[in-house]
Amino acid sequence: MSSFCSFSDLLKTRQMLRRLFSACCKGRKRKTHLKEPRGTLELGNLIGNGSSGQVYKGHNLKTNKVVAIKMMNPSEDTQKEIKTEIEIHKEVSRHKNIASFYGAYQQRGSIMMPIMIEMEFCGGGTLFELINSPFCRGLPEHCIAYVCREVLKGLSRLQKKQIMHRDIKSHNIAITEDASIRLIDFGLARKVKRFWPCKELQGTPHYIAPEVWTCSSYDFKCDIWALGITAIEMAETSCPLLHLQGEAVGKEIVSGDPPTLSRPRRWSPAFNSFIDLCLTKDPKDRPMAKFLLQEHHFITELQDEMQVKAEMKDLIRRLNAAKHLASKTAEDIANAAVEEVPSDVVVSLDTKKEKTAENAEEAASEVQVDEPASEEVVEAISKQDVSSTDIMGKKDTIGHIKIGEPEKDVEASTTPKEDPLQSSEKAPELSVAQDLSPQEEVGSTDTEEEQTTVCHIDMGDSEEAPHTSFQSSKEAPVLEENTGD
Numbered sequence: 197m198s199s200f201c202s203f204s205d206l207l208k209t210r211q212m213l214r215r216l217f218s219a220c221c222k223g224r225k226r227k228t229h230l231k232e233p234r235g236t237l238e239l240g241n242l243i244g245n246g247s248s249g250q251v252y253k254g255h256n257l258k259t260n261k262v263v264a265i266k267m268m269n270p271s272e273d274t275q276k277e278i279k280t281e282i283e284i285h286k287e288v289s290r291h292k293n294i295a296s297f298y299g300a301y302q303q304r305g306s307i308m309m310p311i312m313i314e315m316e317f318c319g320g321g322t323l324f325e326l327i328n329s330p331f332c333r334g335l336p337e338h339c340i341a342y343v344c345r346e347v348l349k350g351l352s353r354l355q356k357k358q359i360m361h362r363d364i365k366s367h368n369i370a371i372t373e374d375a376s377i378r379l380i381d382f383g384l385a386r387k388v389k390r391f392w393p394c395k396e397l398q399g400t401p402h403y404i405a406p407e408v409w410t411c412s413s414y415d416f417k418c419d420i421w422a423l424g425i426t427a428i429e430m431a432e433t434s435c436p437l438l439h440l441q442g443e444a445v446g447k448e449i450v451s452g453d454p455p456t457l458s459r460p461r462r463w464s465p466a467f468n469s470f471i472d473l474c475l476t477k478d479p480k481d482r483p484m485a486k487f488l489l490q491e492h493h494f495i496t497e498l499q500d501e502m503q504v505k506a507e508m509k510d511l512i513r514r515l516n517a518a519k520h521l522a523s524k525t526a527e528d529i530a531n532a533a534v535e536e537v538p539s540d541v542v543v544s545l546d547t548k549k550e551k552t553a554e555n556a557e558e559a560a561s562e563v564q565v566d567e568p569a570s571e572e573v574v575e576a577i578s579k580q581d582v583s584s585t586d587i588m589g590k591k592d593t594i595g596h597i598k599i600g601e602p603e604k605d606v607e608a609s610t611t612p613k614e615d616p617l618q619s620s621e622k623a624p625e626l627s628v629a630q631d632l633s634p635q636e637e638v639g640s641t642d643t644e645e646e647q648t649t650v651c652h653i654d655m656g657d658s659e660e661a662p663h664t665s666f667q668s669s670k671e672a673p674v675l676e677e678n679t680g681d
């Protein structure tokens with residue numbers, strides 16, 4: 197008998213394989229199920245305000261956990277993106293360097309009702325807040341190495357899942373109160389597809405890799421570039437090319453030399469070399485996360501982790517104390533303003549706020565290391581229509597790019613600006629109703645699962661610098677009890 201197959205046999209086999217492949221693909225398509233939030237989630241204070249939504253501290257009444265709740269208003273354009281964010285966050289969540297995903301929710305009634313992602317609350321704030329706090333003039337090198345190592349672990353996890361974050365930046369690196377590092381915000385994260393390379397211009401301009409600016413095929417390496425930029429930011433408190441905006445940043449990144457530390461001799465050769473490697477312009481020559489984790493001495497020679505974490509914890513305690521003071525002072529000022537300030541409200545408030553910021557800064561530097569961090573009480577608020585919440589931050593768009601400039605020196609406007617450290621705002625409350633029939637169950641997540649890593653990118657609203665993250669005098673929307681099933 198001949199061991200050769202006939203041409204028709206080959207064709208049949210090919211067809212069979214095709215059918216098998218498409219059946220597998222269909223099988224793998226998962227529906228994003230969203231749970232009904234009422235009776236489960238209770239919203240507390242606003243803790244972050246991004247271009248795609250607002251993030252509140254919250255309470256899961258069933259697990260009795262303090263959580264973070266990201267609330268996004270879907271539109272026809274963004275609905276799919278939000279679901280992708282949920283799916284990806286859920287997929288990468290079980291890792292110690294990724295904020296745990298606990299579930300996704302949507303109140304019954306309409307597909308346009310706000311969608312919520314419940315996740316681990318990171319009580320130390322973000323890396324951006326930390327390096328921009330009044331008492332931080334850049335992180336010491338061993339702390340930078342520690343943060344880079346933890347982010348690389350997260351990126352490595354993402355890569356195992358064939359996912360690129362595409363918005364690695366200091367705003368999207370959260371810190372827990374015990375100084376553990378977590379990647380957050382998977383709004384721009386995408387699967388890397390071998391036969392369908394990604395060419396979209398996406399990200400936050402100052403962190404975007406050259407190959408992304410030129411819309412060439414790109415992959416996980418764009419996250420390594422963004423980490424290199426973030427490492428410079430940790431050392432110098434601002435990222436390179438901050439004087440440029442939008443596409444001008446892209447032109448410089450594509451045609452100029454890669455950014456470096458502005459005073460390289462102040463830092464070790466290992467740190468300089470790490471940055472050089474991360475900021476290699478040709479992605480083919482740029483190392484992968486795994487290589488840097490295992491081979492680069494800036495990462496591998498990190499010693500005395502206990503000491504590094506103790507230093508980070510100290511900074512976090514001071515940051516939280518400053519936030520707490522600032523929110524208290526803001527409350528006092530708001531109360532006083534109502535009574536005292538008559539006609540020239542804007543000017544008076546501005547002056548007062550400046551003073552408040554100064555006071556808070558001064559007070560923070562006096563705060564003892566053991567001062568307890570602020571613990572806002574998660575409290576229920578009167579019900580209001582969630583859908584009325586304006587969750588869209590300022591956002592410029594160039595092509596696919598969200599052009600957020602992470603500028604620090606935002607010009608003082610004539611309207612009063614709140615101190616970024618303050619987050620005294622009350623969040624919308626998820627009204628607690630008794631009927632829990634899960635409508636579409638989304639991220640039914642096992643809250644107690646072991647963590648793993650993940651990350652994603654997004655082009656943050658740059659104009660609304662992170663400094664403004666905590667500002668917004670709006671009360672958070674309350675989820676109204678839904679009666680119209």
Ligand SMILES: Nc1ncnc2c1ncn2[C@@H]1O[C@H](COP(=O)(O)OP(=O)(O)OP(=O)(O)O)[C@@H](O)[C@H]1O
Nearest residue numbers: 244246247248249251264316317318381654656657
């Ligand atoms: N798990 C968390 N724990 C604590 N704070 C968080 C958490 N997730 C988000 N935040 C805060 O909320 C902010 C906005 O969150 P996130 O980045 O997910 O929103 P976004 O709308 O996607 O932002 P961007 O404008 O960067 O795209 C963060 O910068 C951070 O300050």
